[in-house]
Amino acid sequence: xxYIIPVILLAVTLSCEKKEKQFDxxxxxxxxxxxxxxxxxxxxxxxxxxxxxxxxxxxxxxxxFKKKPYTGKVTAYDDKQxxxxxxxxxxxxxxxxxxxxxxxxxxxxEGTYTKGLETGIWKNYYTVDKPKVIKQYDQSGYLLMRKExxxxxxxxxxxxxxxxxxxxxxxxVQFKYNGxxxxxxxxxxxxxxxxxxxxxxxxxxxxxxx
Numbered sequence: 001x002x003y004i005i006p007v008i009l010l011a012v013t014l015s016c017e018k019k020e021k022q023f024d025x026x027x028x029x030x031x032x033x034x035x036x037x038x039x040x041x042x043x044x045x046x047x048x049x050x051x052x053x054x055x056x057x058x059x060x061x062x063x064x065f066k067k068k069p070y071t072g073k074v075t076a077y078d079d080k081q082x083x084x085x086x087x088x089x090x091x092x093x094x095x096x097x098x099x100x101x102x103x104x105x106x107x108x109x110e111g112t113y114t115k116g117l118e119t120g121i122w123k124n125y126y127t128v129d130k131p132k133v134i135k136q137y138d139q140s141g142y143l144l145m146r147k148e149x150x151x152x153x154x155x156x157x158x159x160x161x162x163x164x165x166x167x168x169x170x171x172x173v174q175f176k177y178n179g180x181x182x183x184x185x186x187x188x189x190x191x192x193x194x195x196x197x198x199x200x201x202x203x204x205x206x207x208x209x210x
Contacts, residue, residue: 024075028086031076034063042074046100046109047122047135055141060116062092069093078103087113117141126151138165147202154179158202167209173202 022033031042042063049055062069069092076084082105087098094113102108111122118141124133130153136145144165148157155175162170171190174183179195190198201207 024077028073028075029065029070031074031085034065034070034074034089035067036061036063042076044094046098046111047118047124047133049118049137049141050143050146052142055117055143058117058141060093063089064092090115111135114139114141138163150177152177155199155202160207165209166207171207173198175199 021030023029032040034040034042036043038061044061049058063074064070070089071091073086073088075086078084080103082103083101085098085100087094088096090096093116095115097112098110099107100109106128107125109122109124111118112120118135118137119139120137122135122137123131126132126149130151131147131149132151133149134147135143137143143161144163145160146157147155150156154177155173156177157175158171158173160166160169160171162168169187171186172183173181173186173190175195176182179199181195181198184191190201193201
């Protein structure tokens with residue numbers, strides 16, 4: 001299952017000025033003062049692990065502060081002092097809730113990291129409370145389910161992999177802009193539903209095994 005969203009560049013260049021503050025007004029470490037094997041700053045793109053091979057071959061980057069793996073909150077701002085993201089590191093790895101922002105300050109992406117891997121529910125928004133993409137990962141970082149939405153709020157695409165969480169059935173459903181079903185690869189019972197009913201089932205995660 002492959003889906004590519006525009007890459008968000010989260011690299012911040014380390015300043016050479018010794019007097020530059022390392023923490024913001026709230027006492028949160030500025031990400032440009034982190035260091036890793038790849039250089040200075042924090043550089044990664046959320047919601048990019050879409051297939052098993054990428055997760056299997058993924059090695060989380062350890063971020064250091066003063067030559068030690070950092071534990072604590074981190075943040076970054078652009079050159080106009082607009083916040084780019086808020087997050088946490090634990091022993092140098094992304095951990096817990098992370099939020100990435102549009103230049104307007106509206107949340108663009110939010111989700112949870114576990115030892116550097118995306119886990120649980122991740123959401124990418126068009127604007128406030130208007131999802132563009134929702135992904136669900138297991139605790140090992142494997143993608144289980146993905147929903148893509150039209151800007152109207154209606155479902156555009158739905159996919160889940162074959163896994164116990166979804167009854168060991170792989171599914172794929174595509175909807176047209178007007179809500180009509182364009183493609184369906186799922187059990188026969190779902191095919192008997194009208195488009196509105198099927199959207200409700202998928203939007204409310206009724207295919208998940210409780």
